[in-house]
Amino acid sequence: MLTRAVNALPKFLSALLLAVSWNDVFASTVVEVGKILPPISIIQGGQVVIERDGYRVAPWSGPRDLGLIQVIQYVPGTRRGGGLYDPLTERMRLELEFARYRITAIVNLEAAATFAKPFVRATVVDKQRAFSLATLVLDEAGTGQAGWDLTEQSAFIVTDASGLVIDAIFGEPSDNDAARIFQTLKSLLKSNSPHQPARPR
Numbered sequence: 001m002l003t004r005a006v007n008a009l010p011k012f013l014s015a016l017l018l019a020v021s022w023n024d025v026f027a028s029t030v031v032e033v034g035k036i037l038p039p040i041s042i043i044q045g046g047q048v049v050i051e052r053d054g055y056r057v058a059p060w061s062g063p064r065d066l067g068l069i070q071v072i073q074y075v076p077g078t079r080r081g082g083g084l085y086d087p088l089t090e091r092m093r094l095e096l097e098f099a100r101y102r103i104t105a106i107v108n109l110e111a112a113a114t115f116a117k118p119f120v121r122a123t124v125v126d127k128q129r130a131f132s133l134a135t136l137v138l139d140e141a142g143t144g145q146a147g148w149d150l151t152e153q154s155a156f157i158v159t160d161a162s163g164l165v166i167d168a169i170f171g172e173p174s175d176n177d178a179a180r181i182f183q184t185l186k187s188l189l190k191s192n193s194p195h196q197p198a199r200p201r
Contacts, residue, residue, distance in 0.1 A: 030149045031170075036163045037063055037072070040147040045109060045140035048128040055125050060137045062104060063163055069101040069188055070159040074144050076111035077120040085156050085169075088178045092185070100189050104135040110142035111153065158185050161192070 029038045039061060046057040063070050075081040112120045121138060128136040145153060152171030158181060159165050167184040169177045
């Protein structure tokens with residue numbers, strides 16, 4: 001009986017190590033201020049690419065353009081979700097130099113009602129035409145929400161050039177949230193150097 005137990009030990013240890021490994025993988029996907037933004041890949045849907053006679057979507061993995069400051073929005077494909085961070089992004093457009101950072105907006109189509117999805121897609125495509133320097137991504141399966149564990153369904157994330165999350169808003173922003181993260185981004189652009197995290201989640 002002792003021999004059987006000893007022989008089973010390597011299998012038990014292997015299973016234990018595998019469980020720990022998977023737990024580490026899942027733990028690392030949460031968006032946290034002060035940590036590197038976990039990468040995600042969206043293959044059901046993808047980046048909107050404008051073409052002469054229409055558009056197509058291409059698989060997207062991100063964050064991209066490391067070496068530049070990043071602003072990443074993740075919003076549900078609903079009427080309310082679509083405008084969640086509009087006042088903040090409009091202020092950025094008016095007051096900040098776009099060439100010094102990259103903005104990516106990911107729209108969760110899984111959150112949209114079936115009848116509304118064609119209209120949401122059309123709206124995103126129109127925005128991509130209007131703002132060609134931004135990256136717009138259609139997330140048909142809610143991959144980003146699950147992958148980043150966004151229980152609030154939306155997020156506005158600022159990272160430095162290394163991909164470190166400097167500040168973030170989860171869910172609907174308050175006026176104070178919007179003012180704080182704008183100032184964080186403005187200061188980051190001004191110094192273009194690593195910052196200490198603004199706050200823990």
